[in-house]
Amino acid sequence: MHPSESELHKEAGNVLFSHQDYKGAIDEYTKAIIRDASNPVYFTNRALCRLRVSSFEDALGDCEKALELSTNNMKANFYKGQALSALNRPNEALRSFTKAYELALREKSPSTQAIAQSILNAKKLKWEVQEERRLEKEAALLHEMMDILESNYAKRISEALNDEYAVEHEKLENKEFLEYERDEKISLLRKTFERSDAKYQKREVPDYMIDPISFNIFYDPVMSKSGRSFEKSVLLEHLKNNPFDPFTREHLNEADLRPNLALKAACEVS
């Protein structure tokens, strides 16, 4: 059977892609799609090219088309997560990566480990976005409180200056004292906000949350027969050629592994 015209365009696109001509490859995949819009591979291939040239919105569109055509498309979910991360939408990115991870694990895809890494990066991005919002909110609160203090003291100072029963030097003394009190309170307020910040900024990850092979925080930890935990995709990579426990050198294969759900939960909240 002759390959269809759309397949020929896809092949041409793949060649251009391998020569890093992403714009050229996008054109070829587009031609393939015009001739046959039912093949999700054309969309995922174009999505990957669009990620490479930083057209993230377009890449996202391609992934969504591919997912309409095949819901359980690992690559479409993976690329969608990448596009969403780049568009600063970490919550949605995380959902796509999580789906991609499950599919990759099932398919024993060589991308499993890269996806697990993307999940960790997306979590970090999510945390940073939250942290930025929190800081903005707190900064706004701090300024509002400072304004209240200042207008309150401005009122009291003007009252002190207009006090009919006080002599002139008493009025000035009262004014100076009120100004001193105001500045003290503002500095205390600032210090209190700074202190609460420091608590958030220091995030030391304990060793038991770190995979002993990749040195990353666990995402999907599994336990070996010796009771040690490893990141699943990393350990599977090791077991491919070396079927032994990295700590005890006991024989070990995938069927011996058990998920460590408590550790996974602990790593999720941190």
Place this chain on the structure above:
Amino acid sequence: MIGGFTKRLGRELNDLKNNPAVGISVFQANDFRIWLIDIKVMDDNPIYAGKTFRLQFRFASSYPIEAPEVQFVASYGIEIPVHPHIYSNGHICLDVLGSGWSPVQTVASVAMSIQSMLAGNDRNERPPDDARYVAHAPISPKNTRFVYHDDTV
């Protein structure tokens, strides 16, 4: 690089610089491909007393799933230590560098294994087949299939 193991080498380098083991120091690490690590033998073994030796670590992108390539290198004022398992071209016959490698080992743990291999040695001699091995040795010690015949040294 698949899975981004550079994170791991970055953390290893931080640890080596910030909490170094006694007698182990980073001489040069400008990238994640080749590091030079200096080691000293801490007890007063007369064969190595007062000397510093230099280990070269080469990492493939598959590190730490695959072992690093480790050998001694000579430099100005730095020699290859004399030891029955260390060839005069710097190649080391040590199981953790080959079939005994496990991905939970680190640069620091390998350097410490080699340090203690030197500390425990009392024979001031090269391997018996040194001349023959060095004449035909592959450039990378990882291409040699060492036979770990003697655990006593």
